[in-house]
Amino acid sequence: MSSLSKIKLGDLFDVKVAGDLQKKFFSKKYSEETPFPIYSNSLSEKGLYGYTSKPRFNGGSITITGRGDLGHAEYRDTPFDAIVRLLVLIPKNEVDCKFITFYINHILKFAIESTGVPQLPAPRIKKIKIKIPxxxxxxxxxxxxxxxxxxxxxxxxxxxxxxxxxxxxxxQNLLTGKLKPDGTWRKEDEFYIDEKFGKVPLEWQLKKVKKCFDFYPTASYSRSKEIEKGDVYHIHYGDIHTSLNRILDLNDDKLPKIPEALSKKFTYIKEGDIIVADASEDWDGVGKCIEVINTNQKKIIASLHTLHLRPIAGDFILGFASYVFETYKVSINIKRLATGIKVYGISKPNLSKVLLPIPPENEQIKIKEKLDVLWDNIVSKNRKIKSLERLKKSLMQQLLTGKKRVNVKEVEKLLNQTKM
Known part of the structure; x- marks a missing residue:
């Protein structure tokens, strides 16, 4: 097992600063004439800006963002070009650039020193010391x-x-009634035309949201009210947009907590309630909602920028209404009623008048069974991702810092087996 050494990045790499775009060699699209990628300081699509016929850098190098989101590294395995002061690390001696990329992204921290546009100069990169095998x-x-x-x-x-x-x-096919749960297609004479909604299966109902759900007051608590320990939870619109997806299962999903005193004037959420995010910074997120299951008598309130809906007359079986809100017609009708320029909002009065298609209960059960197979697969895969991300975080903390060493021969054997 080799020893660990502290070494400057400047001793391992030549650090180059990317210049301007070579316009005469540039193309927005990949082609046989322009097959080489051009990278910029953006994090989107790993910094891909376009393509060139004349790369200035060889593969086997590392790029680091030198402006904006500072210090993000990417390993580049093929010839490429770089622009707009993107930093390029070219190895001087034999070193594993993939290892260094992981190290930079997960061990190093870059403080912003300038007061204007954040920048990471090449001399500063060269002086940074890292501890590696x-x-x-x-x-x-x-x-x-x-x-x-x-x-x-x-x-x-x-x-x-x-x-x-x-x-x-x-x-789109099952919840418009075009496709029956048995896999056959409805004929034209099996629909009626609603002047506002369009085609609806003969045996289905159409009801406005306000006829299906009661609305309850919601809190307006920001993240600053959250606490680590407590018995009351709240659903913040940010959670609906980021960490929650269609079903909030209190057996599995975690929610932030707030002091119980802040919840007393609000109605606690019950199983089957729908919580709608009434604000969104992007068009796609307008009207995004979750359906709550397995509350298990937990105390939960709907909080900042949310609408709290509770089923009135049992129009939907548990877990079905959230699928209905995902249909194109319902979703687009909610979006059309949204207001705002930079932030879009959907109000209670506007949401109340949106029409919802309601199949008979026996058809809801069959539709839900089919959709739940796919939903359960998505949930299972998301759990796997979270488990792998926890594993990766633990491995990086142990392996990249040298706290835990690896048996090189055993790892090489394992990696070779996985290639087969």
């Missing part, structure tokens, strides 16, 4: 382990995206 084989073993975890996470995400697309297609 002297043996490049050990560096490669560590990066190999972390790369395999990343690949597993990526495969799970791709599987979720494919399942999400299939779910959306099924929702």
């Amino acid at each position: 002297n043996d490049v084989k050990e560096q490669k073993a560590i990066s190999g382990i972390l790369t395999k975890v990343d690949e597993s996470i990526q495969l799970a995400k791709e599987s979720i995206n494919a399942t999400e697309n299939l779910k959306k297609a099924l929702i």
Whole structure:
């Protein structure tokens, strides 16, 4: 097992600062004439800006964002070009660039020193010291382990995206009534035309939201009110947009807590309630909602920028209404009623008049069974991703810092087996 050494990045790499775009070699699209990627300081799509016929840097290098979101590293394995003061680290000696990329992203912290546009100058990068194994084989073993975890996470995400697309297609066909749960298509004479909603299956109902749900007052508590310990939870609109997706299952999902005294004038959420985010910074998030299950007598209130809906007459079986809100017609009608320029909002009066399609209960059960197969697959994959992300975090903390060393031969053997 090799020893660990502290070494400056400038001793391992030549650090270059990217210049201006070579416009005469540039194309927005990949082609045989322009096959080489151009990278900028953006984090979106790993910094991809376009393509060029004349790359200025070889593969086997690292780029680091030098402006904006400082210090994010990406390993570049093919020839490329870089622009707008993106930093390029070119190895002087044998070193595993993938290991260094993981190290930069998860161990190093970059403080912003300038008061204007944040910048990370090349001289500063060169002076940074990192502690790494002297043996490049050990560096490669560590990066190999972390790369395999990343690949597993990526495969799970791709599987979720494919399942999400299939779910959306099924929702659009099953919840418009075009497709029956038995797999046959409804004929034209099996629909009636509603002047506001369009085609509706003969045996289905149409009701406004206000005829299906009662509205309850919601709190307006910001994150500053949250506490670590307590018995009362709140649903913040930010959670609906980021960490929660369609179903809030209190057996699995975690919510932030607030002091019980802040909850007393509000109605606690029950199983089957719908919580709608009434504000969104982007169009896609307008009207996003969750349905709550397995409350288990927990005390939960709807909080900042939310609408609290409770079913009135049992129009929907548990877990079905949230699918209805995902249909294109319902979703687009909510969006059309949203107001605002930079932040979109949907008000209680506007949401109240949105029409909802309601199949008979026996058809709801069959539709939900089909959609739940896909939903359960998505939930399972998301759990796998969270588990892998926890594993990766633990491995990085142990392996990149040298707290735990690896048996290079055993890791090489394992990595070779996974390639087969």
